[in-house]
Amino acid sequence: MRLIDDGDVWDTFVDESASGRLFHKWDFMKITQKHTGFTFLPYGVFKGNELICVFPLFQKQMHGLTVLLSPPPLQSVIPYLGFVMSRRYDTAKQSKKESMLKEVTEEIEEELAVLAPNYLAITQVPGFIDVRRFLREGYDARIHFSYVIDLSPPLPEIWNGFSSNLRTKLRKVEKSGYRFEKSTDLSTFYSTVAERFSEPDMNIPMISRSYFEDLYEAYPDELGLYYLYDADGAVTGVQATQEYKTFTLWMGAPKMTALPGNEFLQWLLLGRAKEAGFRQMENVGANNENLNLFKSKFNPSLTLFLELSRQDLFGRVARWAYSTIASKGLVKRKVLSYIE
Structure with missing residues (x-):
């Protein structure tokens, strides 16, 4: 296991793997490093000269504590990251998968012993569930969820699966007149998302607008930004997407008007994703109870x-301080970056 300094080698590996996401791409990681203040450690695991795994880690020192995260803090709005296995792993039989994974996890454990973090957190991408060796090594495991819509059925069949209440709302919007637009203007998107993140129940440190500007400049084809306008030209729905392997509804704005604009915008994006040939549409946010009723429709x-x-022990004390003392307001903004 050693650090990689070639972004092209890294990105080619991510492109060819089954579980590599846009979050894993080299420029995405470099931009995240720039805006979070965490140091990007681009590790690769090799078998001879063959790269069999990449593992982005983010490191920070604070008051003598070493923190290692993958993904970095919440303000990077990266829901999952973790290590990525090679294409050969993806197509191997189970016995071969387990032997490859054993080699990789042994290398990871050796390097982590050298780095000696006080707090370490790794969140793998959806579907990568074989973490048995880590559990045997004493890691704690926490389950998260995401929503996925299968885009292989015909569009009318997908429509019929929606709740009747949702279908009624969508028909109403369609009749009232709307305009759907893919945009490069981040102004409305950033202001609405920043406002949402400043609400009392989501009072977390929102990353700067320049973070999104850098990401959209680096990935103009893989990152989308969509607005829905009503008949009077007012914005009624906002959605940022990632269009890489899976069509992902990445971030959206809260309800903006009485018109169900967000619902209709997601319906339009589902059709766009299917037309573009994507097999799935992921809607992140299934862990947020306040959004479950809306998304499940x-x-x-x-x-x-x-x-x-x-x-x-020091890492546990930091987490305790966060959960009991620094869970709200200004203190949370200062502390969350390092221990969540």
């Missing part, structure tokens, strides 16, 4: 992803 399936964590 589209009749998605649940998929799970796993967070692994380990901490020593």
Whole structure:
């Protein structure tokens, strides 16, 4: 296991793997490093000269504590990251998968022993569930969920799976007149998302607008930004997407008007994703109870992803301080970046 300094090698590996996401791409990681203040450690695991795994880690020192995260803090709005296995792993029989994974996890454990973090958290992408070796090593595991809609059925069949209440709302919007637009203007998107993140129940440190500007400049084809306008030209729905392997509804704005604009915008994006040939549409946010009722009306399936964590005494004290003392307001903004 060693650090990689070639972004092209890294990105080619991510492109060819089954579980690599846009979050894993080299420029995405470099931009995240720039805006979060965490140091990007681009690890690769090799078998001879063959790269068999990439593992992005983010490191920060604070008051003598070493924190290692993958993904980095919440303000990076990366829901999952973790290590990525090679294409050969993806197509191997189970016995070969387990032997490859054993080699990789042994290398990871050796390097982590050298780095000696006080707090470590790794959240794997949805569907990658074989974390048995980490569990045997004493890691804590936490289950998270995401919503996924299968786009292989005909569009009318997908429509019929929606709740009747949702179908009624969508018909109403369609009759009232609307305009759907893919945009490069981040102004409305950032202001609405920043406002949402500043609400009392989501009072977390929102990353700067320049973070999104850098990401959209780096990935103009893989990142989308969509607005829905009513007949008077007012914005009624906002959605940021990732269009790489899976069509992902990445971030959206809260309800903006009495018109169900967000619902109709998601319906339009579902059609766009299907037309573009994507097999799935992921709608992140299944862990937020306040959003479950809204998102479940589209009749998605649940998929799970796993967070692994380990901490020593100092790491446990930091997490306790966060959960009992620094869970709200200004203190949370200062502390969350390092221990969540």
